[in-house]
Amino acid sequence: MSTAFRYTISPYNDELYRKESSSKENIINLRLYLDKRFGNWCYTERGRTAIFQALSCYNLEPDDVVTIFTTSGNFYISGCVTKEIEKFCRWSRKMERDTKLIFINHEFGYPYKNPESLLKYDLPIIEDCAYGFFTEDPDGKMGEIGDFVIYSLSKAFSSDFGGILKCNDSNFKLSTLLPDEDVAKLDTHISAQIQDIAHIKSARLKNYKMFFENLHEIGIEPYFKLEDGVVPGVILFQWKDTIDYPKLKQYMQDNGVESTVFYGKPAFYLPIHQNLDEGDINNICGMISNFQTKKI
Secondary structure (H helix, E strand, O other): OOOOOEEOOOOOOOHHHHHHHOHHHHHHHHHHHHHHOOOOEEEEHHHHHHHHHOOOOOOOOOOOEEEEEOOOOOOOOHHHHHHHHHOEEEEEEOOOOOOOEEEEEEEEOOOOHHHHHHHHHHHHHHHHOOOOOOOOOOOOOOOOOOOEEEEEOOOOOOOOOOEEEEEEOOOOOOOOOOOHHHHHHHHHHHHHHOOOOOOOHHHHHHHHHHHHHHHHOOOOOEEEOOOOOOOOOOOOEEOOOOOOOOHHHHHHHHHHOOOEEOOOOOOEEEOOOOOOOOHHHHHHHHHHHHEEEOOO
């Protein structure tokens, strides 16, 4: 993990991470929570290794295609996704003659609309909920349509690694590929935080509201409508058409804020996580206001 940024997309905090400890009771409660919520699941090293493990369950050939659908329909797809697919076969943004598998990316915790419509293709489906650990889909479809579902623990909690692979087929036996030592680390660190889920959700939504209230007057608006139950993994916003987003990215990163352009759309994203406080959000908002005022 890079240490160059003061404000990172991930909620990882090295000081908190080193202090975390958990009781046996907390670990038992964590496992009960995960079993109840996910049913058939296992730990993975990261979200992308969960993607690899899921793809490994299909006999994909190099000329096969994985077709990717996203919440926004934007052509931009994270390399964390495409690089894993390319280890097996090709990928496309539309249904192809050689499509053998469908991959749904619930971008930044915002659910893909009407995922059940993709069942008509009668193909295996993998759902990427990497940013969606805290989202409760109002329609109850997110994470329930796919044969496999991916979650990232390091995008949700203060942990420098960790993912979850869920299988919606209870007859398919999932097994973690992590060494026992890493499983124990995840149990310890996640169980120390899982009891704070209500607080984590509240903190993220508070940061979201504060950000847009502060910057609404200069024309910044949410890229996606925030629906009930959605807890975003980042602050994704759109601004004026005249904004030089690559220059904004450089400016924010030079000032210690991990951020990037939502390439292909006039949009940008920033950290929102629970370890940012009001002062942090005000600092980030101040940088953006300064960028506009000084026309950097």
